[in-house]
Amino acid sequence: MTLGVILAGGLATRMGGGDKGLRLLGDRPLIGHVIDRLAPQCAGLAINANGDADRWRDFGLPVLADDMPDRPGPLAGVLAGMDWAAAQGAQAIVTAAADTPFCPSDLVARLMAHAGPSGLCLAASPDETGRMQRHPTFGLWPVALRHDLRAALAGGLRKIVLWTDRHDGGVAVFDSLPHDPFFNVNTPEDMARATALLDGRA
Template identity: 70%
Template sequence: MVQPHGVILAGGRATRMGGGDKGRLMLSGRSLVARVVDRLAPQVDRLALNANGAPDRWSDLGLPVLPDEAPDRPGPLAGVLAGLDWAAATGCPHIVTAAADTPFLPPDLVPRLLAAAAPSGFALAATEVDGRVRAQPTFGLWPVALRDDLRTALAAGTRKIVAWTDAHGAGLAVFPTEPWDPFFNVNTPEDLARAEAMA
């Protein structure tokens, strides 16, 4: 399978952190988003950032900045669509997404998503705790072939990622949660303190 493009999703409003760019929060001397870049870049053939507002505030990362096409910032699916449109323009058949506030994402995220892909080309990351598998829907392998379907779904009001992926049969790549959850994300000041301890 062709190596996918990578898209870091940083388009959220970060309301629980008081607003601003959550990916810019510092963790042991490096920003959250820089840590995500370090982990995801070696796994993909090229990398971009989905973010809204002035793109030059991300210029230090040296990445293309992809704003949401959909109005009113309707959530992560809009960022996925921006990434799919970018990949389509370069001829890449799929992308892998990761959230900008998850500094411990797996170093084998992409190969395991590729291995878990359903016939539709979809796969989502997941974790299993106490026998219960839980999807991590901002971490996924997304086929460019379905971008127009996603565009239509967004226009019709679809916002939850799994509401759309379930309709197309996403495979699951299940990751261990020991010694910690690799998809731990920083939503609050308390989370940031916990991440410092983990780092």
């Protein structure tokens, strides 16, 4: 069984602060678009976010706070998701970022198909120049590695790819045409582009 965890813990500094995932794209919050795409691919979903969980209540999903001190970044959210999934009897989680409204509808299947020997896999896509870019917040994470991840975080590790490379994580490559499915909304200009994509104008 694979569960999905949407990472919504970013500070949204380039959007003026607050929860990016709750900003409207069309008639839905950004995270709502991610839920619509990820939910059919998983046995269940949760949201990783810190602070008052009540602000996510409209989505009816469990809210998982980081249990590592000093907000060490997305890996802490991955760990929270792995711990939650282990308690549900799941073997793995797939993560997605809350500000990526066009994430792939075959994300889970492709990650599972390209997982490394450890069961880890990250998504990747080519940028505008054709250079391959990994997307560390989109990954397949076996819960059996959660204790190793907790120890790595406690030891100061923060960069996701350093940890996945340590465990020979696989890479699932996604096409960037007609647009990169991992396009994320960081700025008001990005929101304008996302609106155009949603409306079919880009």
